[in-house]
Amino acid sequence: MTSEGAVCLLSGGLDSATAAAIARSRGFDIYALSFDYGQRHARELQAAVRVAEALGAKRHVTLRCDLRAWGGSALTADIPVPRGRSLAEMEKAIPVTYVPARNLIFLSLALGWAEVVKARRIFIGVNQLDYSGYPDCREEFLRSFEQTANMATKAGAEGGRFVIEAPLVHMSKSEIIRAGTALGLDYGLTWSCYTGGERPCGECDSCLLRAKGFSEAGMPDPLLAREG
Numbered sequence: 001m002t003s004e005g006a007v008c009l010l011s012g013g014l015d016s017a018t019a020a021a022i023a024r025s026r027g028f029d030i031y032a033l034s035f036d037y038g039q040r041h042a043r044e045l046q047a048a049v050r051v052a053e054a055l056g057a058k059r060h061v062t063l064r065c066d067l068r069a070w071g072g073s074a075l076t077a078d079i080p081v082p083r084g085r086s087l088a089e090m091e092k093a094i095p096v097t098y099v100p101a102r103n104l105i106f107l108s109l110a111l112g113w114a115e116v117v118k119a120r121r122i123f124i125g126v127n128q129l130d131y132s133g134y135p136d137c138r139e140e141f142l143r144s145f146e147q148t149a150n151m152a153t154k155a156g157a158e159g160g161r162f163v164i165e166a167p168l169v170h171m172s173k174s175e176i177i178r179a180g181t182a183l184g185l186d187y188g189l190t191w192s193c194y195t196g197g198e199r200p201c202g203e204c205d206s207c208l209l210r211a212k213g214f215s216e217a218g219m220p221d222p223l224l225a226r227e228g
Helices: 014-025 043-054 102-117 139-152 173-182 205-217 222-227
Strands: 005-009 029-036 059-064 121-123 163-165
Touching: 005 014, 005 102, 014 029, 014 043, 014 121, 014 173, 029 043, 029 102, 043 059, 102 121, 102 139, 139 163, 173 205
Parallel strands: 005 029, 005 121, 029 059, 121 163
Antiparallel strands: none
16 A cells, blocks of 8 residues: 655754654655755755655655845845844844745745645644744744645645645644654754854854753753764
8 A cells, every 4th residue: 555645845954854754653655855945054955865864755855946046034145144142032023044935935846746746745844932933934824825725736626635734833842852752853863053064053043942942852962962
């Protein structure tokens, strides 16, 4: 019996790796989709390759989609990445690391691939508790996109139904880490730092949220042990 496929957005970070691990635990064949979108470094894409291999992805595609063409983000333009911010500061406003319409773009491309491989589930590792204020990480956006997906595709018009799966959306970072650990996910394979480099900077929002998550989960970050 052939398993049902699921397209999993896989950045190489902690959240997307956990979402993909959950998809695998539910019996889906994983079609992992990563994006080389002109981000500051390739470390997360290297991590995505490792995670896809570890999860036994049926196929892993890294799609070139250069968002530097219009910039507008500290991840795609010459804009400094914020460092050393408190959680209260992160929650004040949408940060400059927001990439305009990124999840909308990525989900649209994932939808196209899902239709081709006859997958009806798209997994995305967003969460709206420990997050940096990105509007495209909110459940309202995901439900809206799901409705559009079922109106805009041949599969949807013929009675198929696409479902946007966001299993982490109401979980804190520590809950996500515990869930992935219980599934045997090696977080030492993942990469979260916005700045790249030989080791995580430990100061960008992503590093700070990751550190907070491991601390609250009561376990060390295996990436830091491996990088050390």
